[in-house]
Amino acid sequence: MNITDLKAQNLILLEVISGSRAFGLATETSDTDIKGVFYLPKDKFYGLHYIPQISNASNDIVYYEIGRFTELLLKNNPNIIEVLASAPECILYQHPLMQQFSLKQFLSKQIQQTFINYACSQIKKAKGLNKKINNPVDSKRKTVFDFCHIIDQQHTYPLNNWLQQRQWQQHQCGLANIPHATDLYALYYDENGNKGYRGIMQHENANDICLSSISPTDPFIAYLSFNRNGYSTYCREYKSYWQWVEKRNEQRYLTNSQSGQDYDTKNMMHTIRLLQVALEIISHGTVTNKRPNRQELLDIKHGKFSYTENLHKVDSLLSQITEASKTSSLPEEPATAEVMRTLINIRQTLYNNHQTGSTPFTGNQPD
The missing domain is CATH 3.30.460 (Beta Polymerase; domain 2)
Structure with missing residues (x-):
């Protein structure tokens, strides 16, 4: 339907x-x-x-x-x-x-808990936008290569730099597991390209490194460390950020960006509005949707208060709600x-x- x-x-x-x-x-x-x-x-x-x-x-x-x-x-x-x-x-x-x-x-009196829980979720959303606004993710997606480092003697080097310095090609590299060493691999290189190594990754968009069959007589070159957890975290953040960009309300995004505040101002406005409504219900048993303090709430939405200043407002309202609940006539x-x-x-x-x-x-x- x-x-x-x-x-x-x-x-x-x-x-x-x-x-x-x-x-x-x-x-x-x-x-x-x-x-x-x-x-x-x-x-x-x-x-x-x-x-x-x-x-x-x-x-x-x-x-x-x-x-x-x-x-x-x-x-x-x-x-x-x-x-x-x-x-x-x-x-x-x-x-x-x-x-x-x-x-x-x-x-x-359940109002006290439900409205406060809902308001707190709005606070979380408000602050959660900070990371996306202030930490944009580049549209060019990183690859497995960006999370690989070479361990050569007592130093580590980004894989890309290390290969470029030697003018080596990744597809001529071979990797082998090292027992009991998570995400650490032995790296070999086939200068002539006739040993059948499969490279470090099979294609540019691969989501994992690639292992090869290595002959016992092949000379060991260096160790390769793959930050698998870091790559997985990056992939989640990349997907989350660009989905947010695709679906975000542009006007709301611009309002937050132009206000210079590091939180979602609209979510914070609704946090304070909800708590004010909760205080009214607990104190008087009435609900007024149309708020009498329009300008104050719009000032919050327009970013005229810092995140800390708004949290002080929230704390004050929470204290008032707690006190009012002690004498509330609500069932x-x-x-x-x-x-x-x-x-x-x-x-x-x-x-x-x-x-x-x-x-x-x-x-x-x-x-």
């Missing part, structure tokens, strides 16, 4: 504007994110292939099956709590049955039994409407 199927079969129960536009943090370059809720037809729900969510290719439009939506609400998932707490102006469509759900059923856990009755009632009503042939929806369907 896809989004077109959901709309064609009238399966959507809720559709809201989410993300920066819901938070009051949209700028000229902001996308419009959509989140929503759908229900599976009875035959699919009871079948073998439950579908928990459906999204578009860019993942900026996501619909959750009502069972999955409820499950995430009971876990106090920040993104899903925000969907249920959508302001009226952000609700594009709402089936009357969805009004049976209320925030009061879900908000609990320890969501009203799970009540929520399950509501979910079952909604699903039964929807399926009964289909069986009787009555129209399951009133009001306008989302386009």
Whole structure:
């Protein structure tokens, strides 16, 4: 199933504007994110292939099956709590049955842990971008050669340099294992090219060195050390970096680069926003998606604070949340039994409407 199927079969129960536009943090370059809720037809729900969510290719439009939506609400998932707490102006469509759900059923002291965990993951993402921004990986991929060194008497030399100094060709070299010496090899050279050596690597893009059959009478030249772990690490970092380049949001990348900060400023903005929302929930039992401190949050996004300054903000919010939780009137856990009755009632009503042939929806369907 896809989004077109959901709309064609009238399966959507809720559709809201989410993300920066819901938070009051949209700028000229902001996308419009959509989140929503759908229900599976009875035959699919009871079948073998439950579908928990459906999204578009860019993942900026996501619909959750009502069972999955409820499950995430009971876990106090920040993104899903925000969907249920959508302001009226952000609700594009709402089936009357969805009004049976209320925030009061879900908000609990679990918020403290789930929001903090989510915020901490944003901090990790924010700092993780530092390495990619400040340590770009050259587009020309290194080879096995770049991780090989020659041990000649008491000195080591990069393999390429060592071969060039002797005007030797790698394909005329032969390597043999040295017992009990990991990634250390004996190197031999065939000046006439008639001994059948296979070279150090078979082709330029090879991911390993190559061994040859060596005659006991062939003269030993030197030892070759292959930094296999270093090469493997480089390959992972090369792949990760260029996949990031291919998929990165260029506007977001430029914002981070131009701000001169060594972290992902947008992730840090959302870290602080999440913690502010958590403090509001713990203290007052309410959720306000549209933030009253738009300028402060945009200043964070635009890199006007150092990473250390933002961490001080985070630490202050964490302390306030911890203190507020001591006197919070929120229950320890969501009203799970009540929520399950509501979910079952909604699903039964929807399926009964289909069986009787009555129209399951009133009001306008989302386009």
